[in-house]
Amino acid sequence: MSKLLTKSKYLVGLQCSGYLWDSIHDKSKIPQPDKSAQYKMDQGTIVGQLATKYFTDGIYIPEGNFMESIRMSKALLSKRVPLFEAGFMVNGLYSRADILKPVGKDQWDIIEVKSGTKVKEINLHDVSFQKFCYEQSGLKIRKCFLMNIDNTYVKNGKIDVKKIFKLTDITDDVADIGKGLTQRIEVLLKVINSTTRPKVPISHDCKTPYDCPLKHECWSFLPDGNVFELSRGGKKSFDLYEQGVVLIKEIPDDFKLSTIQSIQHKCEKDCKTHMCKDSIKKFIGKLNYPLYYLDFETINPVIPLFDGMKPYQRIPFQFSLHIVQEDGSTEHLSFLAEGKSDPRKKFVAELKNVLGNSGSIIVYNQSFEQGLLRELAETFPKYLEWVISLTPRFVDLIIPFRKFHYYNPVQKGSASIKKVLPAVTGKSYDGMYIADGMTASIRYIESEFGDCSESKRKKIRNSLEKYCGLDTEGMIWIIDELKKQL
Ligand code: SF4
Secondary structure, rough: OOOHHHHHHHHHHHHHHHHHHHHHHHHHHHOOOOOHHHHHHHHHHHHHHHHHHHOOOOOOOOOOOOHHHHHHHHHHHHHHEEEEEEEEEOOOOEEEEEEEEEEEEEEEEEEEOOOOOOOHHHHHHHHHHHHHHHHOOOOOOEEEEEEEEEEOOOOOOOOEEEEEEEEEOOOOHHHHHHOOHHHHHHHHHHHHHOOOOOOOOHHHHOOOOOOOHHHHHOOOOOOOOOEEEEEEEHHHHHHHHOOOOEEEEEEEEOOOOOOOHHHHHHHHHHHOOEEEEHHHHHHHOOOOOOOOEEEEEEEOOOOOOOOOOOOOOOOOEEEEEEOOOOOOEEEEEEEEEOHHHHHHHHHHHHHHHHHHOOOEEEOOOOHHHHHHHHHHHHHHHHHHHHHHHHHHHHHEEEHHHHOEEOOOOOHHOOOOHHHHHHHOOOOOOOOOOOOOHHHHHHHHHHHOOOOOOHHHHHHHHHHHHHHHHHHHHHHHHHHHHHHHOO
């Protein structure tokens, strides 16, 4: 029996025919979405459900029974009301429309809902496949729209569905990108109906438009120290690989590399750590006691939670602060918001209480913390002067690593603290219940806004304290170790 090319499979096939084949013939190979991917999908579902409120007279067609949903979709066309998730199958193709809106006597507009704030190329491919499928099924399509989130919307009371969404007419772009669609469909139908998997080499496509979930498998043959670990390698890494250079240490000496790539190249060749002692000394010399090691955690929900907030606006819910005095004594202070109310006012007030008037504020990637403080000052202007006064105290610990003043091959070209901490100190985030910022955000939402038992909530809050605490304590360890190595 011929396989069905659905809209989602078509989009998978555009990225890679191997991934498409596996998603049909070897499904068990495709890993379940991780917490972060699942969270994004859930946010998309919430947005999709909200979008249906845009049209009060619409009818939702449940997917449950596949053939029944197709039958219902067809039958409901005559009602001439907006249809949500209407599904049509024709010539081996199947597509469900987020929204089909009737226009005039017998035409329809396609409205595709996305939780992003801009029209992306992949959205145009998505809608071009839908349009083709509906037209082949006999529908007259007038226009195509993308219904995105408007990030200028400010919540004031109940979410206003007419204002949080913006409609963009993408009819012409869809027509442009739709050129060659029938040939692409033909190729992909052949792929899914073949008994053998197409051989696809690794390429840029593995990361665009999304990180392919099979990357860990397809890329697993690459040994440590491979050219894709080259810092900001991009096209250069692929060029080297295509020329048969797999390892960084194999890159010919006359190949043009940037300064930091040359350091990485030398480290790989010599199996050694690089440290520019003068630069590190200079960096450490800038630190003024007491040292305030600071880290924030945030959430940025697509649908604003509190009045005065925009979609995707960041809400800080946690900080960790380690204060180190010149005599070596250390104090740890932290804030972790509790309950469903807006934590920002308390967050900024508590932070002001503990940050003192002098001494370096050491953060890892300062644009994040400083940007957030600026946003808070915009919302609570009484803190503006204080936020401005903090600027000269900030010291960004990522800089020596981003500039490769210190580099250990175990960092694999990365300056992220998750790679730098083990490289410099031998300690790591391994085995922690919460071990990255995205998981911290998701768990916080679960514990304070979700349906969570008291014991689970306790576990999450303890883990959040440990995780954020390690981010700041880890920075102390890094600086102590760098000092030792001078
Ligand atoms: S990792 Fe790359 S080659 Fe492998 S299936 Fe995904 S896109 Fe295709």
